[in-house]
Each structure stands twice: as structure tokens, then as C-alpha cells.
Amino acid sequence: MASEEVKQSLKLFIVLSRATKAINEVTYQFIQENNVNPTEFAVLELLYHKGRQPLQKIGNKILLASGSITYVVDKLEKRGYISRILSPSDRRITYAEISPKGSAFMDELFPRHEQQLHELTNGLNVKEKDQAIALLKKLGLSIKDLSY
Amino acid sequence: MASEEVKQSLKLFIVLSRATKAINEVTYQFIQENNVNPTEFAVLELLYHKGRQPLQKIGNKILLASGSITYVVDKLEKRGYISRILSPSDRRITYAEISPKGSAFMDELFPRHEQQLHELTNGLNVKEKDQAIALLKKLGLSIKDLSY
DNA sequence: TATTGTTATACTCTATAACTATA
DNA sequence: TATAGTTATAGAGTATAACAATA
Numbered sequence: 289m290a291s292e293e294v295k296q297s298l299k300l301f302i303v304l305s306r307a308t309k310a311i312n313e314v315t316y317q318f319i320q321e322n323n324v325n326p327t328e329f330a331v332l333e334l335l336y337h338k339g340r341q342p343l344q345k346i347g348n349k350i351l352l353a354s355g356s357i358t359y360v361v362d363k364l365e366k367r368g369y370i371s372r373i374l375s376p377s378d379r380r381i382t383y384a385e386i387s388p389k390g391s392a393f394m395d396e397l398f399p400r401h402e403q404q405l406h407e408l409t410n411g412l413n414v415k416e417k418d419q420a421i422a423l424l425k426k427l428g429l430s431i432k433d434l435s436y
Numbered sequence: 437m438a439s440e441e442v443k444q445s446l447k448l449f450i451v452l453s454r455a456t457k458a459i460n461e462v463t464y465q466f467i468q469e470n471n472v473n474p475t476e477f478a479v480l481e482l483l484y485h486k487g488r489q490p491l492q493k494i495g496n497k498i499l500l501a502s503g504s505i506t507y508v509v510d511k512l513e514k515r516g517y518i519s520r521i522l523s524p525s526d527r528r529i530t531y532a533e534i535s536p537k538g539s540a541f542m543d544e545l546f547p548r549h550e551q552q553l554h555e556l557t558n559g560l561n562v563k564e565k566d567q568a569i570a571l572l573k574k575l576g577l578s579i580k581d582l583s584y
Numbered sequence: 585t586a587t588t589g590t591t592a593t594a595c596t597c598t599a600t601a602a603c604t605a606t607a
Numbered sequence: 608t609a610t611a612g613t614t615a616t617a618g619a620g621t622a623t624a625a626c627a628a629t630a
Contacts, residue, residue: 290550293562297554300565300572301459307576308456311449314579327620344588356621358590380588380629402438406445411578414441416571417448423560423568424448428455430559431462475597492611504598506613528606528611 311408318404322397327352327360332386335370336394340385342375369393459556466552470545475500475508480534483518484542488533490523517541 290298319329330350335341341349347357361384364370369390375381386394412420438446467477478498483489489497495505509532512518517538523529534542560568 290547294550294554296562296565296569297557298550300557300560300569301553303569303572303576304452304456304459307572307579308452310576310579311452325620342588353622354589355591355623359620378588378630382589399438402442402446405449406442408579408582409445409448409575411575411581412448412571414444416574417444419567420571420575421444421448421451423564423571424451424455426564427557427559427568428451428458431455431458431556433559434556473597490611501599502612503600503614507597526607526611530612 311405314408315401315404318401322393328364331360331364331384332369332390332394333398335384335386336391336398340373340383342381342383344381346384364390459553462556463549463552466549470541476512479508479512479532480517480538480542481546483532483534484539484546488521488531490529490531492529494532512538 316326319326324332327350331346334346334349343357343361344354346352346361347354350357352360361370361372364384365372369387370384371387373383373385375383409417464474467474472480475498479494482494482497491505491509492502494500494509495502498505500508509518509520512532513520516535518532519535521531521533523531557565
């Protein structure tokens with residue numbers, strides 16, 4: 289029989305999972321209505337906010353094998369949202385860079401995404417959100433430190 | 437430009453996603469080392485804790501189409517973890533029930549799963565976990581109420 | 585030799601639609 | 608007619624391994 293503290297941890301996991309799932313169901317639907325999947329959105333968001341990235345670096349961030357990155361980047365490039373740029377200094381490296389069309393797409397999409405998240409989380413007031421942010425940040429960092 | 441409050445909501449979403457992702461990476465790996473995938477584990481957990489369920493009800497809980505449920509239940513049945521039981525009162529209905537072998541599997545697996553979650557969340561102390569549980573519960577419920 | 589990215593291939597999971605049987 | 612579950616099929620997304628080009 290699990291101790292009270294173990295049960296509490298399980299409870300935390302359950303409410304964490306449910307809250308995340310509830311938000312993700314809405315945001316995934318929103319993203320997919322705009323004809324990108326979560327992986328593609330993640331790549332676009334990365335390039336939109338962080339600028340051009342070597343393909344391999346994208347793979348590390350999104351946790352995708354190199355062959356799969358080629359597949360995703362191909363799809364986004366065919367739609368004109370990103371372009372490949374060869375590195376002049378190291379000719380093994382290819383960068384992906386968001387295109388004007390991709391930027392325009394994200395200019396339109398991202399604020400609505402943010403606004404939707406704002407509405408979705410408004411069950412908590414500003415003070416509660418600050419508390420939640422602090423606790424979740426602490427939790428997330430402590431897990432990374434475990435580095436399983 | 438997004439308001440401070442919208443930015444705060446985005447921040448909340450980011451730390452929530454990161455904490456969840458960090459936990460899920462570890463637990464998914466643990467589950468897969470035991471040769472079940474997350475969907476199969478969810479079905480086993482449901483039957484283990486809630487008893488026999490009509491296949492359709494499983495589909496509703498796990499959010500899976502009927503054809504996909506057949507596929508998942510087939511796999512678990514072939515491995516001897518569950519069995520199909522025909523309803524005598526309504527012959528359209530088939531129940532899935534966890535088998536002794538499936539129960540033994542979960543008897544072994546679930547406490548380790550719980551213990552792992554306990555260790556993963558121990559960056560927060562008991563009081564902080566209670567706070568986090570209350571906040572996440574409130575958040576999760578408020579999202580469901582929006583019922584997009 | 586090691587690294588980057590591509591190609592070719594296979595597999596897992598899921599959805600959809602047509603179907604059977606029961607109600 | 609409506610519901611439960613199965614079958615057949617197709618597709619998306621991912622991983623793996625072999626490869627070419629470059630460092």
C-alpha cells in the first residue's frame with residue numbers, strides 16, 4: 289500500500305496531466321485547423337522566435353531523428369513557410385530559416401494562440417498564476433536535475 | 437504586442453508544458469521498457485482500477501475510435517493481459533476484463549510507476565505539492581467548464 | 585574518422601468506412 | 608433505425624540504416 293505522500297505525488301501527476309491535456313486538446317485543434325501539426329508548429333515557432341537554425345539543432349530541440357527532420361523540413365519548405373540555406377563556412381551544414389510567408393503565417397497565428405492560452409488559463413487570477421508558475425518552474429527544473 | 441497578463445499566461449503554459457514533458461519522458465520510457473505503449477498502459481490501468489468495461493466505454497475514456505479499440509484490445513488479449521467477455525443481457529456488448537496475468541503485471545508495475553512519480557516530484561515539498569494540486573485542479577476544471 | 589543531412593524502407597498507431605449482429 | 612464491435616484499408620509520422628558529401 290502506497291504511503292500518503294506517494295498518493296499525494298500521484299494526485300499531483302494526475303491533476304498536472306489533466307490540466308495539460310485539457311489545454312493541449314484546444315491548442316492542438318486550433319493549430320490543426322490552420323493545417324499544421326504540432327511538430328510543424330514547433331519548428332515554425334522555433335525559427336520564428338530564435339531565427340535560422342541548423343537542421344540538426346532543430347532535431348535536438350524537437351527530439352526528432354535526422355531522417356524525420358528532413359521529412360518535416362521538406363513539408364514546410366514545399367508550403368513555402370521556410371527555406372533551406374547552405375552554410376558557407378561549413379558545407380555539411382544546412383540552416384532552416386522562416387520565409388516571409390512563414391513569418392506572415394506566424395504573425396497571424398501566434399497572437400491568437402497566445403490569446404487562446406490566456407483565455408484558457410483565466411480560471412486562475414494573476415496572483416494564482418504567479419504561484420503556479422513558481423511551483424511548476426521549480427518542479428520542472430528539479431526533474432531535469434535528476435537527469436534520468 | 438501582448439499585454440503583461442497575456443505574457444504571464446504564456447509563461448504559465450510553457451512551464452506547465454515543460455514540467456509535464458519532463459515527467460512524461462521518464463514515465464513513457466519506464467512504460468515502454470515493460471513492452472507496453474502509453475495507450476495500452478492506459479487501458480490496463482483503467483481495467484486494473486475500475487474493473488471490466490464495455491469496449492466502447494474504453495474508447496470514450498481513452499479517446500480512441502472503435503476500430504482502434506479493437507486493435508489495442510486484440511494486442512492486449514494476444515499477450516494474455518486481458519480477455520473479452522460477452523454481455524449476456526445485451527449481446528451487442530463486449531467487455532474487456534483484466535486477466536490474472538494482466539493483474540500480476542500491473543501489481544508489479546504500478547507501485548514502481550507510483551514510486552517513480554514520487555521521486556520525480558520531490559523537488560516540491562508536501563506543502564508545495566498541496567498548493568500545486570489545488571491550483572492545477574482549479575485550472576483543469578475551469579478549462580473543462582469552457583467546453584470549447 | 586567524425587559529422588551533417590538525405591534516401592529508402594519499414595513499422596506503429598490511428599482514423600475512416602463498410603459491414604455484421606443485435607437491440 | 609440505432610448501437611456495438613469487427614474488418615479492411617489508408618495515411619501520417621517516426622525510426623533505422625545505409626549513404627554521400629564535407630570536415
